[in-house]
Amino acid sequence: MPFIKVRDDLCKGCKLCITFCPKQVIRMSDRLNPKGYYVAELFDKEGCTGCGICARMCPDVAISVYREDKKEVPA
Amino acid sequence: MKVVYERPESLLDVPFTYCPGCTHGIIHRMVADTLDDLGIRERTIGVSPVGCSVFAYEFFNCDMVAAAHGRAPAVATGIKRVHPDKIVFTYQGDGDLAAIGTAEIIHAAARGENITVIFANNVIYGMTGGQMAPTTLIGQKTDTTPYGRSVEANGHPIRVCELLSSLDGVAYLERVSTHDPKHVLKAQKAIKKAFQYQVDGKGFTLIELLSTCPSNWGMNPLDSLKWLEESMLPYYKPGVYKDIG
Amino acid sequence: MSNKVLMKGNEAIGEAAITAGCRHFFGYPITPQSELPAYLSKHMPKVGGVFLQAESEVAAINMVYGAAAAGARVLTSSSSPGISLKQEGISYLASSELPAVICNVMRAGPGLGTIQPAQADYFQAVKGGGHGDYHNIVLAPESVQEIIDHVRLGFDLSDKYLNPAMILLDGALGQMMEPVDFGDYKPELQEKPWAATGCKGRKMNAITSIHIDPRDMEAHNIKLQEKYSKIRESEQKCEEWMLEDAEIMVVAYGLCARICKSAIRVCREKGIKVGLFRLISLWPFPEKKLDKAIDKVKEVFVVELSAGQMIEDVKLVDNGRKPITFHGRMGGMTPSVEDISDRIELIHDRITQKVG
Numbered sequence: 108m109p110f111i112k113v114r115d116d117l118c119k120g121c122k123l124c125i126t127f128c129p130k131q132v133i134r135m136s137d138r139l140n141p142k143g144y145y146v147a148e149l150f151d152k153e154g155c156t157g158c159g160i161c162a163r164m165c166p167d168v169a170i171s172v173y174r175e176d177k178k179e180v181p182a
Numbered sequence: 183m184k185v186v187y188e189r190p191e192s193l194l195d196v197p198f199t200y201c202p203g204c205t206h207g208i209i210h211r212m213v214a215d216t217l218d219d220l221g222i223r224e225r226t227i228g229v230s231p232v233g234c235s236v237f238a239y240e241f242f243n244c245d246m247v248a249a250a251h252g253r254a255p256a257v258a259t260g261i262k263r264v265h266p267d268k269i270v271f272t273y274q275g276d277g278d279l280a281a282i283g284t285a286e287i288i289h290a291a292a293r294g295e296n297i298t299v300i301f302a303n304n305v306i307y308g309m310t311g312g313q314m315a316p317t318t319l320i321g322q323k324t325d326t327t328p329y330g331r332s333v334e335a336n337g338h339p340i341r342v343c344e345l346l347s348s349l350d351g352v353a354y355l356e357r358v359s360t361h362d363p364k365h366v367l368k369a370q371k372a373i374k375k376a377f378q379y380q381v382d383g384k385g386f387t388l389i390e391l392l393s394t395c396p397s398n399w400g401m402n403p404l405d406s407l408k409w410l411e412e413s414m415l416p417y418y419k420p421g422v423y424k425d426i427g
Numbered sequence: 428m429s430n431k432v433l434m435k436g437n438e439a440i441g442e443a444a445i446t447a448g449c450r451h452f453f454g455y456p457i458t459p460q461s462e463l464p465a466y467l468s469k470h471m472p473k474v475g476g477v478f479l480q481a482e483s484e485v486a487a488i489n490m491v492y493g494a495a496a497a498g499a500r501v502l503t504s505s506s507s508p509g510i511s512l513k514q515e516g517i518s519y520l521a522s523s524e525l526p527a528v529i530c531n532v533m534r535a536g537p538g539l540g541t542i543q544p545a546q547a548d549y550f551q552a553v554k555g556g557g558h559g560d561y562h563n564i565v566l567a568p569e570s571v572q573e574i575i576d577h578v579r580l581g582f583d584l585s586d587k588y589l590n591p592a593m594i595l596l597d598g599a600l601g602q603m604m605e606p607v608d609f610g611d612y613k614p615e616l617q618e619k620p621w622a623a624t625g626c627k628g629r630k631m632n633a634i635t636s637i638h639i640d641p642r643d644m645e646a647h648n649i650k651l652q653e654k655y656s657k658i659r660e661s662e663q664k665c666e667e668w669m670l671e672d673a674e675i676m677v678v679a680y681g682l683c684a685r686i687c688k689s690a691i692r693v694c695r696e697k698g699i700k701v702g703l704f705r706l707i708s709l710w711p712f713p714e715k716k717l718d719k720a721i722d723k724v725k726e727v728f729v730v731e732l733s734a735g736q737m738i739e740d741v742k743l744v745d746n747g748r749k750p751i752t753f754h755g756r757m758g759g760m761t762p763s764v765e766d767i768s769d770r771i772e773l774i775h776d777r778i779t780q781k782v783g
């Protein structure tokens with residue numbers, strides 16, 4: 108199953124990933140990072156297709172995308 | 183399971199200093215992805231401006247030179263004339279490029295300097311707290327146009343791609359947007375093409391990226407993207423303004 | 428082997444730069460330095476170098492900034508109003524610790540002024556010029572031969588201390604034709620591991636002048652000041668001419684010092700014990716030798732092509748020990764030899780009590 112990892116130290120909680128996720132599987136967590144931002148998290152691991160749109164739209168380059176196949180994230 | 187998309191090598195592992203949701207970060211990533219994809223990181227020299235991206239030299243993992251306000255194209259010219267075989271890019275905001283640095287950008291373009299300009303147009307002065315930029319839209323309220331920009335007082339906003347498109351030294355000019363994934367993908371392609379042109383020695387390339395400034399527009403990141411689409415796109419039409427092919 | 432050629436001062440700047448290993452020139456046209464860009468536009472391409480006429484002095488100095496950051500020996504030149512425009516860039520060079528040579532073929536100001544010789548940019552050159560606590564290394568040649576030496580020295584010192592160096596002369600010297608000898612000097616080009624050259628095989632280099640945390644900015648300033656102390660300690664340059672037995676010491680620099688030399692010769696023939704203290708480095712100010720020289724004379728006579736700028740530094744060194752008189756012409760006017768010798772005679776008469 109594809110999934111994403113959000114780096115808590117980089118996320119500023121801007122919610123762009125949440126907005127643009129075609130599967131709507133990302134949400135705000137209740138974790139605060141040291142800078143005082145609530146960070147985003149993947150809540151539905153089954154739903155993530157590893158399309159990478161969230162990562163591309165993340166202004167803080169906080170998201171890594173994991174997938175089995177090598178097919179590239181649209182670049 | 184493998185990681186198929188992660189932080190590019192061309193970005194250092196430090197957090198950006200940009201406000202939450204500011205699209206400067208999206209643009210940085212696209213530039214870094216391009217340096218990775220083309221395998222040119224180790225022979226690239228970037229020039230950072232004065233503006234919110236003043237710290238770009240702390241973010242990109244390639245040699246970086248910080249220029250004075252507006253002078254990045256002149257600094258890049260100096261670098262490129264010393265190292266014609268290296269890849270040189272500037273990263274500039276709209277105040278930096280289209281107000282104080284107007285002469286430098288026009289003449290670098292006219293000379294056909296073989297450099298790539300990444301131009302983030304957020305129609306405002308971000309770093310200094312939201313004053314009117316040369317690109318500020320008619321009617322747009324800023325710190326120094328509290329009643330909205332008026333033609334009588336402030337004249338018309340400058341469209342950089344249109345302005346530069348008449349210059350023979352220009353190889354490639356495209357305006358793209360960052361307001362949704364589809365446009366970001368297009369932007370990524372344009373940036374890559376611009377750097378490829380430089381690698382091929384084709385001449386001056388500039389990509390104008392319509393960008394947001396949630397903090398000084400007084401909007402949340404999402405509303406900013408919507409405002410960009412609804413208010414900026416009609417005046418700043420995306421498209422290729424020059425391409426020598 | 429001596430190999431003399433006749434050359435104009437402005438052209439000598441260009442040839443000296445080429446022999447110093449400089450292959451990049453960026454400038455914007457302005458009188459009275461025009462022979463220099465003309466010379467370099469002809470000769471740079473012959474040695475594989477770059478001559479680029481910029482869109483303004485502002486652009487030129489920032490091209491210099493880029494080329495210096497990229498590790499090159501780089502030259503720019505202008506005249507007073509153009510040098511004013513370059514000041515922000517020079518401040519950036521100083522703060523980013525980038526080497527470059529800047530020639531100011533001074534004209535008379537303020538404003539657009541006139542193209543005749545003046546030394547009214549002394550303050551601008553030696554006190555900083557742009558914003559912030561910094562100094563240029565400033566050299567003031569008095570002859571075309573010395574222009575060559577100073578341009579080479581300027582590049583060497585600039586590289587050694589990673590600091591901008593300025594050559595300060597005037598249009599008369601720039602236009603003057605004199606026999607010169609380029610000798611067989613070989614520049615000592617240094618490794619510049621800090622330069623922006625592409626980061627292959629090493630960590631990325633960043634060249635910047637911003638230090639947003641005031642503690643960092645102060646630390647950076649302290650580092651610069653320590654460097655300036657070192658330069659002050661090691662690089663003061665001057666010429667002491669006929670000072671051995673002198674009672675009157677003329678202090679001057681550049682072309683003005685040459686006029687003073689002629690005047691001193693005239694006075695010496697009349698038996699007046701007068702000599703010249705000629706500043707070669709304006710910054711660092713040659714205070715060590717001047718300090719000693721002041722002790723030995725009865726009066727100091729400062730001559731400048733300005734309302735009196737360098738005299739302030741002389742006064743600081745003198746510190747009230749000996750009387751100082753001043754003669755200055757402005758606006759492009761130069762004193763004649765007689766002007767100066769008459770004044771020296773007056774001083775002489777006064778200190779030997781011939782006049783009450």
Ligand SMILES: Cc1ncc(C[n+]2csc(CCOP(=O)(O)OP(=O)(O)O)c2C)c(N)n1
Binds near residue numbers: 235251307
């Ligand atoms: C010579 C000079 N003038 C003015 C400034 C102040 N200043 C810093 S950033 C800036 C505007 C930057 O706006 P823009 O280029 O649009 O970039 P943004 O911050 O919006 O990304 C100004 C006016 C300066 N640093 N230097």
Ligand code: SF4
Binds near residue numbers: 394395396398
């Ligand atoms: S002030 Fe505006 S442009 Fe600057 S980082 Fe914040 S949102 Fe971005």
